[in-house]
Amino acid sequence: MTNQGQPLEADVRPGLVDAGQVIEQESFRIIDSEALGHPFTGEEWAVVRRIIHTTGDMDFAHQVRIRHGAIAAGVAALRGGAVIVCDTRMIGVGLAPWRLEWFGNPVLIPTADPETQSLAKTLGTTRSVAAFRHVRERLEGAVIAIGNAPTALWEVVRLIAEDGVRPALAIGVPVGFVQAAESKDALWQLQHQPAVTCLGRKGGSTVAVAALHALLELARDRRS
Numbered sequence: 001m002t003n004q005g006q007p008l009e010a011d012v013r014p015g016l017v018d019a020g021q022v023i024e025q026e027s028f029r030i031i032d033s034e035a036l037g038h039p040f041t042g043e044e045w046a047v048v049r050r051i052i053h054t055t056g057d058m059d060f061a062h063q064v065r066i067r068h069g070a071i072a073a074g075v076a077a078l079r080g081g082a083v084i085v086c087d088t089r090m091i092g093v094g095l096a097p098w099r100l101e102w103f104g105n106p107v108l109i110p111t112a113d114p115e116t117q118s119l120a121k122t123l124g125t126t127r128s129v130a131a132f133r134h135v136r137e138r139l140e141g142a143v144i145a146i147g148n149a150p151t152a153l154w155e156v157v158r159l160i161a162e163d164g165v166r167p168a169l170a171i172g173v174p175v176g177f178v179q180a181a182e183s184k185d186a187l188w189q190l191q192h193q194p195a196v197t198c199l200g201r202k203g204g205s206t207v208a209v210a211a212l213h214a215l216l217e218l219a220r221d222r223r224s
Helices: 019-034 042-055 070-079 089-094 097-103 115-123 127-134 150-163 180-188 205-223
Strands: 064-066 084-086 143-146 169-172 195-198
Touching: 019 042, 042 064, 042 070, 042 205, 070 143, 070 169, 070 195, 070 205, 084 089, 089 205, 097 205, 115 127, 127 150, 143 150, 143 205, 150 169, 150 180, 169 180, 169 205, 180 195
Parallel strands: 084 143, 143 169, 169 195
Antiparallel strands: 064 195
């Protein structure tokens, strides 16, 4: 037995189970107990719960939106070794290397390409927009994760709606006060695009990483 707020001493004795796993499972138990009546399926909840676990914010139980079929699409793509395209280095750094090794998923951060700076000046737009336009072909069948730049998400939405680009999954959770909520609403309006997003201003790279980790865990579970 463990009590909320008390050390888990009895559960972390050597030879039993990894201490981090004990804490994680106890955290999940607490989250489950405080989020009764949520509308998500089991696999959808695995994603939302990990976001809550990562952020400590129970509001995400009411703010996350997951398109029907999005989890299956993301899991299938990751199991097939799909590239993960991110808008920030923070997402790339935050992804656990051992999870990426399960299916050999490469991580692409377009804004890290020096060419995107000059391209942004040529196009008269932000570096995030230029970066995603620059790697348009790499977005086909990819898992896209945007946690910081609303302009990057707007460009992804445009590429999907106007150019017919078809990512396997778009995780669009940019945080902020300028165009963040609007860009996420625009993604959600793409009825045929598998997507994970959230309402309002909340979000961020940590949310995107949490969603990706949950999906990778689901992909591993399906393999076993």
